Amino acid sequence: MKKILSVFFIPLFALMFSTNVKAESLTLGWAAWDPANALVELSKEFTAETGIEMNFEFVDWTSYADRMLNELNNKGKTFDLLVGDSQWIGGGAVNGHYVKLNDFFDREGISMNDFSDATVYAYSTWPKGSENYYALPLMGDALAWAYRKDWFDRPELQSEFQSKHGYALGVPKTWDELYDMCSFFQGREIDGVVRYGAALNTERGSEGITMGVTAAMYAWGMEYEDPSNPYNSDGFFNAPNVVEAVDFYKKMYEDCSPPGHSNAYMGENLDAYSSGQVAFQMNWYAFWPGVAKGDKDGRVTGFFANPCQEICAATLGGQGISVVNYSDKKELAQQYIKWFARPDIQQKWWDLGGYSCHKDVLGSPDFVESAVYAQGFLDSMGIVKDFWQEPSFVELLIPMQENMHDYIVNGKGTAKGALDNIIEEWEEVFESEGKL
């Protein structure tokens, strides 16, 4: 009997032993876009240094939140590391999806002071501004604008614009100027093809139109809540300046968009711009390296940060990288973060097209020269504002998407009515959470 049992156990031990000898690996999840490909490239160094293999799972943006949050709520073990969107940090912290990283940072000597304050606030902390860190800032990002500099440089267009509006065609300094310019291009024939003004965010399904309209709202000075009375939005979110901003965005959508641009976000805007349809596109800094690379056949792209109106502000994007609490390889995952936080890796990250948040990189003398959009990025990151990052942010986002799309694209109701509806739903959410 013993002989038989031992025969059984030997292969078992061999199996156990062999699995330990097999290469270790980590699985990282992010959205499927250019920076993700850059991260794959960068991570080859990590594998070279440590021998740990990196597996990547990328999901396209429109289903990214849905799928990842579903996975986290399922306590899935697919991912060890997750590059979560900035708005997920609240849920990640409160619902126990993310590992709190403070001890790890202290142990390894990683200091949050090395990273730009705005990005630490936005991507790492919960509650906001506290010293509880649930992510390392991985990708700084904000919503900005690209434009057809080659068209702008044409003398006949310049003189026509100058005589029509009384100032030079160039980077718009305010939203009013932006409107003048994009309506100038709307329906204009250039090189034998009809062109249009601007590709704006109008997507209904995930977060598109919210990200777009808030770019206007922030510039008009919008506040989500009473600063002295949190979670109370009435009188602030639906204030007259905000109503004006929404109406302005709607006017821009109606007067400057290409036909059929009623459900557009990152991919559609890139498409419209690259096919030569529009003079402007709004999009994330993440895409600018790719757009710049795509300049050919005479196309020259310029970039600028979100124009000011009453104040200067920009819509925050960007992500931090977190360790998933359900993973079996948390220690290993932390090694990756430790490697990523190194200043030399951060510099390489920027060189490959990722937007590093490390002060050494951003503050380096070569930074501004390294890319056409680098200065804009620095400027933008100083004036960013984010949507709610509450654990319940999806419940807050959905009414905003619905009502904004209903008003701006569908023409239903009024701006004030839409904002009031949104506030009503927000109040319901906050009440059910006991915050109101």
Added chain:
Amino acid sequence: MDTSRSPMEPSGFSRKIAAFIIIVYTVVTLIPITWIVLTGFKSVDSAVSYPPEVIFEPSLEGYVNLFTSRTRQSEEYLAELPPPETWYEELVRSKEMVITGPSKFFSRYLNSMIIGFGATFLSIFLGTLAAYAFSRFRVPLKDDLMFFILSTRMFPPIAVAVPIFIMYRKLGLGDTHIGMIILYTVVNLSLAVWLLKGFMDEIPKEYEEAAMIDGYTRFQAFFKIVLPQATTGIAATAIFCMIFSWNEYAFAVLLTQFNAQTAPPFIPTIIGEGGIDWPAIAAGTTLFLLPVMIFTVILRKHLLRGITFGAVRK
């Protein structure tokens, strides 16, 4: 035997008109499908040209894009690479992109096959057994049970998805092939039992009873006598089960993420470089339709019988 002809044969003229109208309808109804298949063979630029190109230069770009992930690179980077080794790498390079690896399409397609066939097999297996019992034996509360089985079809999938999601989470069945097979089997059973019982009812009981008098056990009679006669009905039911399991989206999108994701939730997420890659989506759609189309054509006689069966019987 066709008993529905009106005593006066429809005149040759009215028959021709009928044929004409039906042909027109068929052609119109097939246009969208044909268009999608064609689009699968267009280049990305050709797919978004206006007016839509009926005659175009075929390209396998859509299929290549479907099966690979790529990134765009600058011209300098491309110039430094070794020359492409395969025809598809060459195609991709000509669009200024580089293949970084296979896409997930193949694994999703495989998942659809595994889950589709698995669920079909299981529901036919269990359904046939249950249908036989309902048909031959006096089961207490038979009518109520039958209605209960059918009523499970009335649940909106989303409604049942929430508790199932939670249940699967606890059991660790979330995002697994087994979990999806069980779920699809259950949904299929409601229809399968009903259809199969009807088919079984049609098979005269005399044969089994004669066999049992001759010494067969009930089980042997079922297996050797009844089953062979029920093959048509089983085939018809199998088609429906397969079509449902193959095409299902709601449960798949909610209960699968990365391991067991099937093709329907995957195809809408095929993103192109920057914009929407219509040829790739069309290619994926075409490949996904293919099994079902082939299935339908081969087994069309059984299919018609199955669909009309539910109507002709009670």
Added chain:
Amino acid sequence: MKKLVTKSKGLSDKAIGWLFIAPTIILLLLINVYPLIYAIRMSFTNFYANKLTQVVKNVGLKNYYKILGKEAIWEKMQITAHFMFWTLSLQIIIGLSLALLLNKKFKGNELLTTTIVLPMMLSPAVVGVFWGYLYNPQVGLFTYIVNFFYDFGSFDMLGSGTLAPWAIVIVDTWMWTPFTMLICLAGLRSIPGYLYEAAEVDRASKWQQFVYITLPSVLPFLLLALLFRGIENFKMFDMVMELTGGGPGSMTELTSMNLKREAFEKWKTGYSSAYAVILFVTIFGFGNVYVKVMNKIKDR
């Protein structure tokens, strides 16, 4: 498993009966009944499936009151009703007409029947995706063909609040008319020929034959088709989700889609369970009444 004394060896009928039925019933209980009961229980709480650390409170009927009182819910019901009304009407009328035509025996009608049936074999979600391409205002085939007949210029089927509800009606009708057609065809084929012969003898006109023989005989089948399609369209989710995502705004957000948002995006599990129960009761209630009416008509 008792072994009764029977003429043959082997398991008794009773044993086999239970053996054959048990797995099915067990599975159905586990995967259908248990979740339903669980959903009913959850509908009385404020459970959030993503907030596992929060204490779950019993809130009685509050969820139900909230849902029935919410204007948005009724709006979605209206949209669903509009969708159901038009798709069912069109499918019945076109389906019946096609069946009548197909019933006249002509060469090749079997082949045609097989091809017509193709659209319903497709995955509704995938259909939603590629009709999005067909509807594209700039490059879509649909836009092109419509403009070929009458130049509307550039119109956005999916982006316009007025057109989008019709866009989804068109796609669903395209997909499922073959289904109604087949059922009506089965019904037409089952009408015995002697009825028409007798009518001819009585000098009834073609129209009278249609109204007094054909229609009443086909009616039960029509009603059955209506029942199946009605239930399916009330539950409609995948096709519309992929085609419009509920947009523009929420012009095409059907009830099931609204439920998905509440349950799987906002994770308001308790609340959405109540919503699900309400929907289920509606379908079940309607279905029950409908089947009873149908049986009455059949018996007539």
